[in-house]
Every structure is written in structure tokens, then in C-alpha cells.
Amino acid sequence: xxxxxxxxxxxxxxxxxxxxxxxxxxxxxxxxxxxxxxxxxxxxxxxxxxxxxxxxxxxxxxxxxxxxxxxxxxxxxxxxxxxxxxxxxxxxxxxxxxxxxxxxxxxxxxxxxxxxxxxxxxxxxxxxxxxxxxxxxxxxxxxxxxxxxxxxxxxxxxxxxxxxxxxxxxxxxxxxxxxxxxxxxxxxxxxxxxxxxxxxxxxxxxxxxxxxxxxxxxxxxxxxxxxxxxxxxxxxxxxxxxxxxxxxxxxxxxxxxxxxxxxxxxxxxxxxxxxxxxxxxxxxxxxxxxxxxxxxxxxxxxxxxxxxxxxxxxxxxxxxxxxxxxxxxxxxxxxxxxxxxxxxxxxxxxxxxxxxxxxxxxxxxxxxxxxxxxxxxxxxxxxxxxxxxxxxxxxxxxxxxxxxxxxxxxxxxxxxxxxxxxxxxxxxxxxxxxxxxxxxxxxxxxxxxxxxxxxxxxxxxxxxxxxxxxxxxxxxx
Numbered sequence: 184x185x186x187x188x189x190x191x192x193x194x195x196x197x198x199x200x201x202x203x204x205x206x207x208x209x210x211x212x213x214x215x216x217x218x219x220x221x222x223x224x225x226x227x228x229x230x231x232x233x234x235x236x237x238x239x240x241x242x243x244x245x246x247x248x249x250x251x252x253x254x255x256x257x258x259x260x261x262x263x264x265x266x267x268x269x270x271x272x273x274x275x276x277x278x279x280x281x282x283x284x285x286x287x288x289x290x291x292x293x294x295x296x297x298x299x300x301x302x303x304x305x306x307x308x309x310x311x312x313x314x315x316x317x318x319x320x321x322x323x324x325x326x327x328x329x330x331x332x333x334x335x336x337x338x339x340x341x342x343x344x345x346x347x348x349x350x351x352x353x354x355x356x357x358x359x360x361x362x363x364x365x366x367x368x369x370x371x372x373x374x375x376x377x378x379x380x381x382x383x384x385x386x387x388x389x390x391x392x393x394x395x396x397x398x399x400x401x402x403x404x405x406x407x408x409x410x411x412x413x414x415x416x417x418x419x420x421x422x423x424x425x426x427x428x429x430x431x432x433x434x435x436x437x438x439x440x441x442x443x444x445x446x447x448x449x450x451x452x453x454x455x456x457x458x459x460x461x462x463x464x465x466x467x468x469x470x471x472x473x474x475x476x477x478x479x480x481x482x483x484x485x486x487x488x489x490x491x492x493x494x495x496x497x498x499x500x501x502x503x504x505x506x507x508x509x510x511x512x513x514x515x516x517x518x519x520x521x522x523x524x525x526x527x528x529x530x531x532x533x534x535x536x537x538x539x540x541x542x543x544x545x546x547x548x549x550x551x552x553x554x555x556x557x558x559x560x561x562x563x564x565x566x567x568x569x570x571x572x573x574x575x576x577x578x579x580x581x582x583x584x585x586x587x588x589x590x591x592x593x594x595x596x597x598x599x600x601x602x603x604x605x606x607x608x609x610x611x612x613x614x615x616x617x618x619x620x621x622x623x624x625x626x627x628x629x630x631x632x633x634x635x636x637x638x639x640x641x642x643x644x645x646x647x648x649x650x651x652x653x654x655x656x657x658x659x660x
Contacts, residue, residue: 203227203301205249205276211377212260213421215312219263219280220378221303223247229303231290238282242290242305247276260419262286262307285310296480299378314423314431315414323365323412326598327436331550333619334651364600366412367591369405370432372442372545373398373415377422379481382447384567391420393570394443397558401443401580408588410600425481429548438596439519439587440553442545444478445561445570446534454566455534456579457557458524460516461547462540475541478555515552515590523554523586530578531559531569556583597651606654618653631657 203225211218221244228245253266264281271277286307293302319327373395375381381390395417402413414435416428423431432440446457459475520538527533534557546553558579559566569575595601597617606617616627624647628638639647641658649655 203244203247205244205247205251207251208253208256208266208278209378210256210258210261210263211421213314213417213419213423214316215309215314217261217263217286217307218377218421219305219307221305222299223301223303226292226301227303229290229292231288231305233286233288238285240280240282240286240288240305240307242278242280243271244276244278244303246274249276249278253278262309280307282307298380313434314427315416315435316418317414319366319368319412319414319435323363323368324436326363326365327368327438330596330598330651331436363598364410364603365596365598367410367439367596367599367601368412368414368435368437369587370414370416370435370437370440370551371398371402371405372428372432372440373417374442374444374478374545375422375481376417376420379422381481382445382561384447384561384570385451385564386567388561388567388571390445390447390561393561393576394445394558395420396573397576397580398443400576401441401583404580404584405587408584410604411588411591422481425544426547428545429551429553432548432551437551438591440546440548440551441583441587442543442553442555443583444555444557445559446557447477447562448560449562451563453534454560454563455532456527456530456559457534457539458520458527459539459541459543459546459555459557460520461513461553462542463513472541475543478543478545512548512550512552515594516546516554519552519586519590520554521586522589523556523583526582526585527556527579530575530582531566534560594650614657616655616657618649618651618655622649622651623647624649627655633658 203223205221206224207222209220209222211220219242227247230243230245232241233239234241249268253268256266258264258266262282262284264283267279267281269277269279287310289306289308291304293299293304295301318324373391375391375394377391379391381394383389398415399418402415405411405413414432414437416431417423428442429440446453517538524533524536524538528536538554543555546555559570561567561570591599591601592605595605597619616631618627624638624644625635628635631638635647637658638644638655641656
């Protein structure tokens, strides 16, 4: 059988060692991993290990019998060339996967839930692979990292009680270079996927299918819009953990995250579209609270998770930083949501006329404005038909994009193409100043030798609130 390349990764001991049947084997192929799911009649003990020459993964199940035919598995796009099975020690089952690429295996069991019974999950993770097929350009990623670093320095200065100007002064300033004209990165998340179908309509329409269709339409529209680029969180039928979705968006340096879903309720009567932002306290309605609880159960089905790390900060500062950052991104989320909701209302009836707020796990990215769009109630027969309709999908996603564009045209990131287009032809050498990360209105007034009230009056400012990239007119002193 070849040389043992990796010692046993350990046995997975469940609460019961009774004999069980493998009723079904399912396979999901993602860009950065393949997932094999064994549907079981009862819990079983499992041992997983690798063999070399040729490369194989062996899955041994104690006291188990196979009731499914693995030859029907679609292996395309996965790390598996073929699957062999056999009896082991008289009563056990051995499954051997012939591999076509290096993997790092991981396995775990899942207890029964409303949709499935006992399951054994075996993930074949691809070392060094990205979770997305088309990651952003490395140079654009570097530019975005510099923007994020400057903003983080300003936030940390405020949290530590220092003036924002100190952070700006401490940030290295490069000589003037051609404007980067970078794309604004929009992370597009199709909810659910893989073994998590989401809600199901009266005619059998699965949420995971229609939201992937709509997410794909939205990504295409974004990529056809100058100055914007889409990153798909999932572009196929596989599951991505709720926190992993936000981690992928952060890894891709997204400026905005939008998650596409289709509502469901126990009654077929509710209808209409909704837009949700994160709530840091309570939900704005009982529906929002119920919906968030329903969506957040996805990881019980998918069985994966991830966490944000701020290990380099002390506990108190971590809390302050998260609070400051999430307040800023939440304000942006609510502003974008308002623009979006106005346009969605021209496509479909609105379930609520304002942006609702609830504790959706998928929206808990502290540094990326995020929204969840419920495109309609899949549990309502009429809206189920709409959700399957390509023209409806197109109009709905056009409304979503319209809300995103309106916000970023009004508030373009400083290194973006939209910022360059806004400022093109305007000189800041004489009488104008473009705001940089760490600037304050009082600091700008002091550096240019004018009073704060003069600066406010010249720019018709009702408050001292300013944004990076904004161009101020400097009055004569």
C-alpha cells in the first residue's frame, strides 16, 4: 500500500460506538478545499490518515456499512481522482481517496439538526490556495493596505488619547507619485451553499441556488462598472463559514461587503424585500431578531468558523478600537443601506421601509461596511416565482449596485479611480487642500494660518466632521 507519509491524525470518538450505516456520501468542491460528507444512521468512530506513492487519504469507519455507491460522486474540481471502498476487520468500512494534489486533511462529526442526521465531515484543504478564484491585483492590495494602515493609526491615536495629527506625523510620507486609480473592491456573498441549502420555497426552490445566481449577476455588473471590482465569497455550490466569509473579504481588502439572501417564514403570507445592517445592541424588530437567529444557525449545518485577531493589543484597547471602528463602519453601512433600500423599493415591495438592524454573524466585520439584503420571501409563492425569474434578479441586483455606487461616488476612497475622477483638473497647490488620513479641521486651519471659523465658513461646514480625500477651499488669511 505504499509508505506511510503522515501518522494517523487521530481518531474521532463519538458518544456512541454502535454499528452504523453510511447512507449517503456527498462531495463539495471549493477553490481552497474539497469537503466529503458521510450521512450516518448513527454516530461512528473514524480514523483518517495519509499514504504516499501514490498519494492517498484513508478514512476508516469502525463498525460501519456502506449503503451508497460512491462511483456516482462528481469529482470534478476536487482533489480526488477516484474513490475506492472495502470491508476492514470484518465489520468496519475503509474509504480510500486517490489524490491529485497536496492536501491537509481535517475531520469532525456533526450532531443531528433539523435538516440532517449524524454526519462525518472530512475536509481536504489545499495549502497556500486562496478561497477565491480571482484574487485582487497585488499592487491594488498593497495600496489598500496602506490606506487601512493610515486609518488604523488614526483610530489607535484616538483610542490612546493622542491627537490624530501625531499618527499622521508618524506615518511615512512618500514623494508624490501618479494617482493609483485603484478599483473599489466589493465582496459579494451568496448566502448558504453546499450542504446548507438555506430556506426552501413551496415549489422546492432552494435559497442557496437563487442567491448564487443573483450574486453572480451582481458581480458581473460590478466588474462592468469602471472603478469597481467584485470578489465572490463563493462562486459555486459549497459552504463557507459565516466568519470565514468576512475573513475572506478582509483578506481581499474589500471596501464593502454585501450578503445576498432570500427571506423565509413559517407562514406563506409575509412578502417584500429588506436591507439589514449589524446591530450592536438589540434587533430593530421581532422579524429581524428571528431572521438573524435563523441565518446564524448556518454554521451548525456547515460546521466551520473563524475569528478576528487583535492579539497585539491589550484587552481594554481592543475593546475601544473595535467600538470606534465598528461605529464608523456601521454609519457607512446605514448610509449605503438607505441608498440601496430606496432603489430596491422601485423593484419590489419593501417589507420594512428603513434599514433594519440585527446581530447577523456574517456582518460582524469591524473594519468593512457590511449589509445583508433579503431579496424577497422565498416562502411566499409569488415571490418564489420572482426569485427564479432572471429579469427580476437583474432588476434587484441593479438596485443593489445603484445604492453602492451612489455612496462611493459621494465618498470615494482617496486612492480610487472615483476619487481621481472627482478631483481631476482641480489644483490643490493654490487655495485648496485634499484631506489626508489623520487630519483634523483644526489642524488644517492651524497649518494654513486661518481660523477654524473661517475654514468652516469657506467650505459651508456645519460641523468639524471631515473625510479622507475631501478637498477643502483654503480662504485667504
